[in-house]
Amino acid sequence: MISDKAQETRKARRRHRRAAGRAGGGTLFALVLHALRSQLRSVIVWGLALGLLSVVTVASFPALEEQAPAINELLESYPPEMRELFGAGEGTDLTTIEGFLASQVFNFMAPLALAFFPILAASNAIAGAEERGTIDVLLGNPIPRWQLVWSSFVATALSLLGILGILGLATWGPAVALDVELSSAKTAEAVLNLWPLCAFFGGLAMLCSALFHRRLLAVAIPGAVLVASYFVNALGNTVEELEDARPFTAFYYYGSAIEDGIEWARFGGVTLAALLLVLLATLAFSRRDIYT
């Protein structure tokens, strides 16, 4: 019995030596897979909720199409600040499905709502795991701290693509079914354009999660920055005092991809900013104590 156990111990030692030789790519992959699995339910819920908004918007377009010129006129009578705030700034044409979707979904509700998905996911990864007490057991495994940060970010970024896929299908599908002229390429660009913006706020939440030990702060700070950025960018179009501040908001680089296509330089710039925030989060988390 003892000799069997001694043999098992020898096997375990060999396994530990093998594990020591592994570069850690396997653990990163396992962490990403685990995070993806735990986010699956949220992906479906978020995708369906935003998709429903898109379905309703596309479905209501044929009925509104005939009255669109009158709606455009009505919109013109609103103060420009209010139009900007509700995603229907100057140049938005509600007589086209692209303009209608921009004002109802892609320039207002979708970015403001969907950015909370990565904020919640990233705040959960470190500060949330500390608050719940799950981080101790997880980090009892041979995982470098940077992998915890990056696996969570990568999984959240992939989950975002999943939500965007559902949103894209929920936008384009009804358009095809109802014979509304909307190109699949425009739809794809519109949903894909949400990705760097949301990833940016996810990166900011990851940084806050790495800096502070409290999930509330890791949600509240990026949430406040998100709302403030939206207001500053939207009002900066018409309020002279805010104009200079617009380039400091992520929304400034967002544009309206469903109408104008993706501006790839801006897409890349915001993505790089998101990665930089995650890098800062990695550095912060590597240097601090972990409390539960």
Place this chain on the structure above:
Amino acid sequence: MGAVVRAEGLTKRYGRNRGIRDVDLEVDEGEVFGFLGPNGAGKTTTIRTLLDYLRPTSGRAEVFGMDSRKESVRIRERVGNLPGEFALEDRMSGEGLLRFFARLRGVGDLRYAHELAERLGADLGRPMRRLSRGNKQKIGLIQALFHRPPLLILDEPTGGLDPLVQEEFLKIVGETRAEGRTVFLSSHNLAEVEKICDRVGIIREGRLVSVETTGTLVNKAFRRVRMSFAGPVDPGPFRALPGVKDLQADRESLSFTLHDNLDEVIKLAARYELVNLEYERPSLEEIFLAYYDGEERRS
């Protein structure tokens, strides 16, 4: 046998008073080392610093000769850890958790995990949110043990377990030692420490105040003595003897704690007709309390 865990002047300060101060500690390969102290004494802080959850304010620690700070990932490859206060993902089952951790550790065979689950009576099929504290503790123990690590670090391992499962756990610790592996466990369940530990370290207000073999600690401690005599006995001479404390007397019997000087006590008792003598070794718990009491009086 070399030291598996070595701490030199390990200090971690949170505020003015909390944390650990100048902890020097060695845990040898193949031993079961018990780390004793009441809540807030610094047991968990020491463990968390060894595993790089906390960064030391000063001093250093090595595990398997590797720096606890710089080589923590390599250390954790060889350590099974049960944290003191822990939670498990609510939606995961024990089986799911073990499969996930097995992937992280490159373990392909979960037979030992299943054997442990059977021995401890753990339910691996239910989600964690439906498990009692004791059942979660069992899953926590299995995840620390299933990969047969050369070093087990267990913070209050039997909290929430029923007595039968505690006994089974102590057997598993015994088997671990028999395989030449090392166990470092913190506890304030002194009965279990007395049963299983080769050596104990006592930590008080962040300072490691004593490291002894369990036997030495027990043997050098006081004894509880009760004597019954055939006739009336004068307690005065007994009370006057050095080493006799807390003496209580009625007409024909005496009870006291004896810290030293057994020979003179026996010689004095022999002047009377002794009908019964009880000579009890205290539990480690009583020794521990006496130790703390003495330290407090000195400080």
